[in-house]
Amino acid sequence: MFEQLFTPHANSDPNVPTIRPRKGVIIGAGQVGMACAYSLLIQNCLDEMVLQDINTDKVEGEAMDLRHGVPFVESTTIKAGTVADAGKDADLVIMTAGAKQKPGETRLDLVNRNVKIFKQVIGDIAKYCPHAVLLVVSNPVDIMTYVSLKLSGFERSRVLGSGTVLDTARFRYVLGEKTGIAPRSIHAYIIGEHGDSEVAAWSKVNIAGMSLGNDSEDSEKFAQISQEVKNAAYEIINRKGYTSYAIGLGVTDIVQAILRDQSRILTVSGYIDDLYGIKDVCLSLPTVVNRQGASCTVKLSLSQIEEDKLRHSAKVLHEVIDALDLE
Numbered sequence: 001m002f003e004q005l006f007t008p009h010a011n012s013d014p015n016v017p018t019i020r021p022r023k024g025v026i027i028g029a030g031q032v033g034m035a036c037a038y039s040l041l042i043q044n045c046l047d048e049m050v051l052q053d054i055n056t057d058k059v060e061g062e063a064m065d066l067r068h069g070v071p072f073v074e075s076t077t078i079k080a081g082t083v084a085d086a087g088k089d090a091d092l093v094i095m096t097a098g099a100k101q102k103p104g105e106t107r108l109d110l111v112n113r114n115v116k117i118f119k120q121v122i123g124d125i126a127k128y129c130p131h132a133v134l135l136v137v138s139n140p141v142d143i144m145t146y147v148s149l150k151l152s153g154f155e156r157s158r159v160l161g162s163g164t165v166l167d168t169a170r171f172r173y174v175l176g177e178k179t180g181i182a183p184r185s186i187h188a189y190i191i192g193e194h195g196d197s198e199v200a201a202w203s204k205v206n207i208a209g210m211s212l213g214n215d216s217e218d219s220e221k222f223a224q225i226s227q228e229v230k231n232a233a234y235e236i237i238n239r240k241g242y243t244s245y246a247i248g249l250g251v252t253d254i255v256q257a258i259l260r261d262q263s264r265i266l267t268v269s270g271y272i273d274d275l276y277g278i279k280d281v282c283l284s285l286p287t288v289v290n291r292q293g294a295s296c297t298v299k300l301s302l303s304q305i306e307e308d309k310l311r312h313s314a315k316v317l318h319e320v321i322d323a324l325d326l327e
Contacts, residue, residue, distance in 0.1 A: 021047030021077075022259050025087035025129070027121060028097030029053035029062050032137060035248030036094060041066055044074035045255050050087040051080050053097070083121075083128045090129045092258060094251065095148065097121065098138035111143055111320060118144065122151040133258050133293040136161040136269075137251055141194045142317050143324075145269045146282040150326050156271040157293040163269030163284035164190040165250040166243075167198055170229045178225065181207055189267055189300070190229065192283050192313030199309040200226040204300055254289060261291040270294040276307055278314040281321065 024046045026033050033053070040046055049066075053059035063080040070076060079086040083093060099113040118138075125134060134152060136145045136159070145161030152159060167190035169183070176183035187206050192199040202222055205212045212222075236243045257264040267284045275285070275297065286298040302310065 022092075023048040023050070023087070023090040024092040024094065024255070024259075025050040025052060025083050025090045025132075026094045026096060027052045027083070028095065028138070029055065029059045030096065031242050031244040032247055033094075033096035034062055035244035036096060036137070036251045037062070037066060037248075039248040039252040040255060041069070041076055041078070042073050043252055043256070044076070045252060045259060046076055046092075048077045048090075049079070050083075050090065051078070052082045052087065053080075056080070083124050088128045090132050092135060092255060093125050093129055093132045094135045094137060094255070095121070095144070096137045098144070111140060111324065114138060114144060115147055115324060115326070118147050118151060122148055126152045126154065132158070134159045135251070135254060135258075137247065139194075140320070142269045142282045142284070143320050146271070146317075146321055147324065147326065149271055149282065157295055159271070160254075160287075160289070160294040161269030161282060161284075162194070162247065162251055162254060164192070164194050164198060164267045165254060165284075166247050167194060167229060167232075168267045169246065169250060170232045171200060171225075174225055174228055175205070179207065189286055191267060191285050191300075192310050193317055194269065194284060195316075196230065197309075197313040197316045198230060199306055199313055200229065201300060201302060201306055202226075203303045203306060257289040258291060258293060263288050263290040263295070265289075265298060268294055270297065272297070272314070275299060276302075276310055278311060281314050281317050283310075283314060283317060 026037050029051050037051060051059050051063050059080045063078050067078045081087055097117060099110060099117060134148055134154060136148050138144045141161040141163060145159060149159040171188050171190050172183040172186045175186050175188060189201045189204055190198050191201050233243055254266060254268060257266060265286045266289050268287050268289060269282050269284045270287055271282050272278050273280060288295045
């Protein structure tokens with residue numbers, strides 16, 4: 001019946017190149033994965049979105065729910081599937097899957113369980129999406145970015161983590177609250193680990209080119225702001241059980257920079273080799289993000305205090321990496 005409403009066109013000229021749709025796969029349909037999916041959908045980041053999860057009924061339901069919203073936004077094809085079928089040859093794969101920390105479980109226990117999950121998935125990504133950019137969101141994100149790099153065999157630029165993009169946004173938001181200036185007009189970075197050893201680069205904070213001063217972390221007021229930013233996730237989790245909306249928006253920012261080749265500077269987590277004396281670890285520094293992925297890292301002129309804290313952050317991550325079983 002519906003076919004009778006339309007008159008098919010003649011075959012198109014085979015010499016005219018077709019426009020390749022932007023395809024992305026989100027692996028993990030939990031709170032974070034679906035916040036990413038929703039944000040990507042309403043900001044028209046993808047032409048094709050594939051959702052993958054071990055719980056196939058849930059992921060089918062999530063895909064259906066999003067599809068019913070398509071008439072309200074720019075058209076996106078949304079499927080439940082895997083990188084081996086519907087997601088094959090995707091431009092981008094977003095990893096949000098991972099185990100949750102159990103009561104009495106150590107951070108290293110959590111890491112080892114997540115490594116097992118990644119071992120089951122990363123091989124398929126490398127096989128069926130060999131040219132994709134791999135964006136890791138699963139925590140602990142710096143460790144899991146390192147694991148993904150080693151397991152995938154991808155070049156360094158094509159494996160990056162969401163890193164301290166969210167921490168940096170929180171930092172700018174809090175500074176905006178304190179100064180009365182819009183957060184988007186404040187330049188500031190959280191660097192290092194996405195976690196307890198993160199570093200607020202106070203020497204690089206500026207508003208309209210005006211610096212807040214070097215080594216400001218020695219000030220009680222600035223130290224209080226650093227703690228507020230560092231503890232933000234704990235405060236949210238204590239109240240609602242998880243974080244989701246802000247990281248979904250942050251991931252969308254990264255995806256736009258990649259797929260639209262924007263060459264934006266974002267504090268994503270990437271592989272660091274011989275910078276500030278730091279080697280063979282993934283952590284966050286201001287990075288140029290474009291269609292290549294993490295195309296290059298910006299070396300900031302940090303204060304001595306900040307450099308020392310950054311090296312400590314790398315040491316914390318190294319201690320976990322050294323205990324991993326990646327064979």
